[in-house]
Amino acid sequence: MRLFLLVVIFVSGFVSAKEKVVWYEYHAPPAYFTSGEHKGMGHSQMIRKGIIDRLPEYEHVVIDASVKRVLHDLKNNEMLSASPGLLKTPEREKYLYYSVPKLPIPTYGILVRSSLVELYKPYLTSKGQVDLRKLIESQPVKIFIQDGSAYGETLDEMIKEYVGTDKIVRMGPNSGSTEP
Structure with a gap:
């Protein structure tokens, strides 16, 4: 009986295990709203939601962190990770892979009353x-x-x-x- 339970537990772990994708975000409107009345409604958050909806075979985890932490983790961790909207720089290209852009990224501007x-x-x-x-x-x-x-x-x-x-x-x- 014990052997049967161990086999069931062992096999169920393999059946339910999905590869994990870690999605990083940081408060940077209009790309990311991590707090306030528009929380979760940034354009990069909406893109991520669309991608997640189309990849149900993965376990998706969203981590809210500072940009420095995001870059540190992306540089030093071996896990499957993404952070849509990170600007491409020569330094970042040394350790990040950038896909071909599919949507234009809004440029920076000055807002004035x-x-x-x-x-x-x-x-x-x-x-x-x-x-x-x-x-x-x-x-x-x-x-x-x-x-x-x-x-x-x-x-x-x-x-x-x-x-x-x-x-x-x-x-x-x-x-x-x-x-x-």
Whole structure:
């Protein structure tokens, strides 16, 4: 009888075991809303839900963590993991595989209350884009960045110029870091 129970327990473990996929997310609207009234409604979260719905043969686990933790885990763990929406950088390409993009990723922008639009007109280029450097240099503007995030080559280089000044405000658990 004991042998029978051991065999049943052993076999049932194999039958119910599914390969696990770990999905990482971090609060970064509009891609990820990990809290608040829009929790779970970010565009990357909606894409992930669609993928999960089409892969029922896997066990799916969602982990909410800082960008630095996500990158650390993706670099150092052997488990099957994903984090849709991570910007491709040369450093990340050393340890991450990026699929061919299937959907456009929204670009970064500046949101301004309509009542304040006139204040930003002097900083517009002939193409109607904000000259960020001119804005930063002439106004008491602060740039909020999330530790571990990449913002694209141009913005990352500009951020490096202001690290250590009062223009940069870091968000995240390791906000004393000096790397953008």
